[in-house]
Amino acid sequence: MTDLSLPIEKLKSVGPRNTPRLAKLGINTVRDLLWHFPARYEDYSRVVSISEIEPGQKVNIQGEVLKMSNRMIFPKRMSITNALVGDETGAVKVVWFNQPFIANSLKEGTLVSLAGKANLDKHGLYLSSPTYEKITTDEYSFTPPAGGLTHTGGLIPVYPETEGVTSKYLRFLIKPLLKDMEAPDPLPDEIIKKHNFLSLSEAINKIHYPADNREAETAKERLAFDDLLLFQLKALLERRKLNQLKSVRVKFDKDLIQDFISRLPFELTRDQKVAAWEILKDLEKTYPMNRLMEGDVGSGKTVVALIGAVQVAKNGNQSVFMAPTEVLANQHFRTISELLGNNFLNIGLLTGSEARFNSQKVEKINLKNKIARGEVDIIIGTHAVIQKDINFKNLAFVVLDEQHRFGVAQRAALVKPSSRAQAEGNKEIVPHLLSMTATPIPRTLSLTIYGDLDISIIKEKPKNRQKIITKTISPLQRKAAYKFIRNEVNSGRQVFVICPRIELADPTKEVRGKNGQSKMNVLWAEAKAVQEEYKKLSEEVFPDLKVAMLHGKMKPKEKTEIMNNFKDKKYGILVSTSVVEVGVDIQNATIMMVENSERFGLAQLHQFRGRVGRGEYQSYCLLFSSTPDKNINQRLKALVDCDDGFELAEKDMTIRGPGEFFGVKQSGLPDLAMASLANVELIKRARLEARLLLKDDSDLSNHRLLKEKLDSFQRLTHFE
Template identity: 40%
Template sequence: MTETPDWIRLQKALSVEAERGFTDLQGNQYRFHEFLCLNFGQSPPIGTSLDDRRRWQEMAVQFSRYPDLTLTQRQQLVAETRRFLQDLRQTLETPQEPPTPKLPKTAPVTHQTSQTRQITLDQPLSALVEVGYRKSDLLARLGLKTVQDLLFYYPRDHIDYARQVNIANLVAGETVTIIGTVKRCNCFTSPKNKQLSIFELLIKDHTGQIKLNRFFAGNRFTNRGWQERQKRLYAVGSLVAASGLVKQNKYGLTLENPEIEVLDSLGSNIESLKIGRVLPVYPLTEGVPADLIRKAVIEAMGAIAQLKDPLPKDIQNSYGLIKLKEAIANIHYPETPEILAHARRRLVFDEFFFLQLGFLQRRQEQKQTQKSASFNPRGELIEKFNEILPFALTGAQKRVIGEIQQDLKGTTPMNRLVQGDVGSGKTIVAVFAILAAIQSGYQAALMAPTEVLAEQHYRKLVGWFNLLHLPVELLTGSTKVSKRREIHAQLESGELPLLVGTHALIQDPVNFRNLGLVVIDEQHRFGVQQRARLLAKGQAPHVLTMTATPIPRTLALTIHGDLDVSQIDELPPGRQPIQTTALSGKERTQAYDLIRREVAQGRQAYVIFPLIEESEKLDVRAAVEEYKRLSETIFPDFQIGLLHGRMSSSEKDEALNAFRDNKTQIIVSTTVIEVGVDVPNATVMLIENAERFGLSQLHQLRGRVGRGSHKSYCLLMSSSRTPDAHQRLKVLEQSQDGFFISEMDLRFRGPGEVLGTRQTGLPDFALASLVEDQEVLNIARQAAERIMMADSSLKTMPSLKKALDEKYQRMLGADILT
């Protein structure tokens, strides 16, 4: 393995940590243990043995516990890790070419096949002997219509029956093949179920014997003639091969639902598609048998030679990728696990590469074809705003404002995502863009996902815009009809330069006279179509999207590959770290004591619940019921408020205003409090059933405290005893870094859960995993950038362009990303 910068950084990090006394050093972005967690959380280098892969993964877990270790334990872990990396490096140091995969050995086919007639890629599946017209309808349910469709229908997993062992060496949990002679065979109808036939086979080899069972349901199997044929087929003394998962039952070891085949002699070929092979497992739907796909794929293999590889050879060579034909053959029927790994890596690369190439090309085309207004990033309004700001901007805020202003000077529409941790000051950054639009004669719109967040933005903006003598209005679902009409009229006349709102902004009556800038907050909460409808209200407006839920780089590249990304990775001075503690139900009294102490000192507290009513299925405490209990039993001396999503807008406003004004000291709420609530006097956040939230959401909730000058606390109450839940909450205890937390959240929950069910536009990958294949995604992006620099139009690479047009559209469907 050639040394990579990440490899070097791992060694260097371990060395510096040892030199500085094992203090869990703080780096530019992560603490030492966080950096090691992230690196060992990624896939180990290609070529790593199974034992070393397990040890690599264990390292991630060990370093997640690093802050809790004693000095001696830290020294031992760092020393072991350095030795492990050194040994692994020596093992992999000699560069090796990937093995040249051979086409898989498939079962001999007795009927007419591709050897006697040509099979073509565009041929309908009904033309395959193994399929025919009747079965082709079954495969059509899976979207498979042609031979090429079938070849690119990848297995979701493989079962390795290729490992042959002696009976005495069987280990429960392994998938194996055994070969032995039949000692006894019996087949009979179950005395307890007349519809069930039981097949029993006792086989032996020179090391021992094993009893195998299979069960057949249905009248045809209880027929005496069928049962006698089974006995004759597996006559005593005949040689058989059997494959399956080794299971332990009350009688000893056996194979679960084994595949069995009679052999002519020891060492003779196994004819079965399953026995003694690495068996592909395909995604299925009801009514489609697995063997139909396996047999059809083997027949379709005759067309693999016709596949044209669209990937330039220099890209293949640079990144150590095998040829497409070899990858397709070995993703279905690999000869070895190593060849399967190379096949999968090539096909995963293709999925990421074509997506990234499509993103980059679309951004390039947008720059060439769409023209936006050029804004003046400096001017009187912005100078006045700088004067009235009561605090200094952070270095990160200044950097991001500079990036935005550079975009706004051009005539290409800005398409920038600003990621910033809770409290990093994204709204201020957006105001500079809004003022640049207004002083250039254009209107701006700011859309937020909830009324609470929209109103929070409106409150901030009104305070600043009044000092600048600029009007700003709020439009939500609860805005009165008369006020709506007034806002609509002012937008169409151009009197209103800035409108803040929720989904109400994308309703048809909302017409801007000259919309030049769209700001979308918490953009991941909006669907693709919702974002597109807002953009359609202007002529190629500049777009600034913001999120306080940092998206891991892999997700950002995958769903926002055509966006420019800015990160506000610095918090304003004075923000204190929030002391975070995971508690069990037994420690609830301690949580209540802390709340009581803080409120007695004039502070305030949140109590957060995941649901607003009892659910037998989820068994969570209900906010409404708990509100009554806390008010009457636990804190009868304090004023307690209630806030949840089913309250009317006026009721929510009343509850929030009472909390802001300290008329209520404790507010019991659902996650509607997650964003948009800024009460500097609140110092305690108690989150019930914390294991039911994602890490990023917990981090968001935690960000509601720690906004003032007083020390703040976040208490994560959990009833779960599972190690996974405990490990997830430990991440929150140990880190305040939203970017690190989002990476860990991705590893724990996967991309779909991290983005939320409302997010659309996540590409449809057949093989690629955003958690496991981060390294491949990064090199695919590099390769796509190389291609764009060489020939952005792809005129000199027609086969690549053709593949891009097909694959990119298929992965994204008809969706248009922001």
């Protein structure tokens, strides 16, 4: 029987040279190897006779080696291996490059199976560098036995690779191990029977070597269900754990909230009212709120969160708004100050570079003392608000803006008992938590990765918002675009210019691709860089206009100063990296110009677009791109045609896959699990079974294997 726990270096065909290479793919044990699933399959299930071969086709042929030779080409020092392979219907030439050892392996008279692409040149048909394997007389057939051949017959697995580890080598390692493999199955028999699933061992065998596409999909479904079940169990247990904690009960004061809303300088949308009501009802509970408020760009999330904070303040407790950047924290401080007006609440701003109490600049120690005494009702800040020397007297409500930008440790530092709760011995009393994001989350991700959260959705935008005109700009249209930008700035408007890089890349510098393979940095070298673009625009294109530059390597104080000056109209054009992606509110800005727009995802481009169109003037988003790639241009067209962030999020996930879409590529999940995040029907089935399992076995003590699997899953996966 195959020992799944056996270290990979113990396999005869691995050795010390290949062990570190396999480790790059996360393969350290035999189990890791067998759970390294194919990315796709090459279909060589039909063997054709040589007379049936047509140019351009991928073919699988079987025949006898009639001739074999090696020769060297100088001065290139390239070896070419030529063969002639024949069957009953004819013969075809075969050529391999720099693989002279093949001549020793495939002697004349050897029966061989070949799989590859047929090409045509002036000398006739030939197969170029096909995959090959020796076969016996019994295997010499137009319908090779299912699973009988490793590299050329049937659906052949193609795996994620890395330098020195090819799919052929992985097949060579995996195929022999499958024969005697019996994997302990964590899924209860009743679930397997109810859903007509394969056993785990069958699924592993058939995902590597399926008889047909249907069998491959059946195997994927079983394995994906396992991962989704773990997602749901994790989410349900997290929610149960949260509900066992205690929070301050914030009583709802209808008159107070109605009075505050009536004083706002605008009317709330229906979605804002619903979200505010959900937050206020959560605050009335004695266990912590754990809600995610997702809203399209410009939908007005901050005022909704503020309604909750006003209620908390009138209840005698404190609230914190935590933003990922100083620029955003400063903006929240200004916005909240304006919205509160004369509501007689004290607000504080605490960032790495400054501290404010209401409208006055103060020493940080002064503000920290006021927070500790409970004299600050609403505290707005960056990670500075979670420093060890910050003690809240009665913190009851935490708002995290763009919550996926904070790590687990940062979130945990905020959601801890206040000094009053600790003094009274109530260490289990923790604040309510509201997370906010302007990146709409596709439905399937909200059911899985965010399954432990309650979700409020704000789709509707304020009535005064104009539709932003979005256009793709070709290199030939650049001069006209610059003229249009000049006219806007001369009319008193302002412009954002976004570049994907801070500085030009060194094209000679080696970088690593997704598979760990070396590649040159040429493509990134072609990308527009902020520093170079700033120099070009300020000195050559718009020397008469005021141009500023902003990027992530600047000191926080410098970034804040530039943004404040831009907001005060001291600059007409701001050249920036993606630091302006979220939350920046410049109502006078009417043009968002994005260089190398093909390098950003749809959701991120939509965030950029949301930085304009916030005032009374018609606004524009200009997407500069020079790529001929049809898929990329189709993606940009989706942005031109659609201004609904939720619809774009679904499209973006379809294009890029769930893993890349919301930053779970580095989450510890295998690719199959990430792909399963898009399967709504399977997610629902997994959620139902998770609920039933925990209903009858609350700690999974009667399902030992499943509990062990869940514990491992919780250790390995992380979503931040």
